[in-house]
Structure formats: C-alpha cells, structure tokens
Amino acid sequence: MARSLPAQVDVTAEVPEQYWACRSDGHWNIRIPNPDNGMPTFGLYRWLVCQRCNRMVRQTIHRGSEVFASRTFYPPGYLVRGMGQVNRKEFRRALIKTELAAEGLSLPAEKSLGTLVTPITKPIRRRR
Ligand SMILES: [Zn+2]
Numbered sequence: 001m002a003r004s005l006p007a008q009v010d011v012t013a014e015v016p017e018q019y020w021a022c023r024s025d026g027h028w029n030i031r032i033p034n035p036d037n038g039m040p041t042f043g044l045y046r047w048l049v050c051q052r053c054n055r056m057v058r059q060t061i062h063r064g065s066e067v068f069a070s071r072t073f074y075p076p077g078y079l080v081r082g083m084g085q086v087n088r089k090e091f092r093r094a095l096i097k098t099e100l101a102a103e104g105l106s107l108p109a110e111k112s113l114g115t116l117v118t119p120i121t122k123p124i125r126r127r128r
Contacts, residue, residue: 012094014080023091
C-alpha cells in the first residue's frame with residue numbers, strides 16, 4: 001500500500017532539485033542499446049534511459065511485445081529511503097515556485113496548486 005508523507009515534511013529538501021521535474025512530470029525516456037549485452041532466459045531486454053535524470057529501466061520483453069518484467073535503476077539521490085511514495089504534487093509545487101521566482105513572481109501564499117489558474121501575484125515594483 002502506498003504511503004504518503006505528512007504534509008509538513010518538505011520532500012524537496014531531501015531530493016536534489018535536478019530530479020524535481022521528473023518527480024513532478026515524469027521521465028523523458030529514449031531507448032538505448034543494451035549496455036551490458038545481457039540476455040534474459042526468454043525474450044529480450046529493452047533499455048530506456050531518461051534524458052533528464054539518467055534513470056534507467058530494463059524491460060524484459062516477451063512474445064507479442066509484452067513487458068514481462070521491468071527493473072529500474074535510479075540515479076543517486078533520486079530516491080529517499082524511508083520516505084515511502086511521494087506525491088508528485090510536492091515536487092510540482094516546488095518547481096512552480098522556482099519557475100515563478102525566476103520570473104520575479106510568487107504564488108499567493110494561501111493558494112494551493114489546485115487554484116493555479118487564478119491570477120498570479122505580481123511583484124511590487126519599487127520607485128527609484
Ligand atoms: Zn527522469
């Protein structure tokens with residue numbers, strides 16, 4: 001059963017920022033040649049690697065292109081032991097804050113991600 005973290009835990013403090021986009025929006029996979037030339041007992045291996053975070057997946061493909069098994073290899077720091085399954089929303093929130101900050105904007109403090117369609121608070125411009 002998937003566990004979620006208490007709301008007060010800042011998972012983004014535990015996971016490097018370079019992984020937030022994949023944790024929020026998913027991986028950018030491309031297929032790569034079999035890196036170790038290994039072969040399963042039946043079928044074949046199909047390797048995928050994420051272009052953003054270098055997470056690798058080795059799929060065992062059987063007849064009919066079915067994925068019979070899959071093994072995932074995460075880059076260091078991607079997973080946080082003991083934190084269970086983390087909601088994508090935690091990382092999306094951090095990403096959005098970072099993206100807005102880069103534009104000199106901020107999320108209204110009382111707004112949740114579910115209300116992001118509301119107008120964004122613009123910075124107060126100081127007079128010189
Ligand atoms: Zn990724």
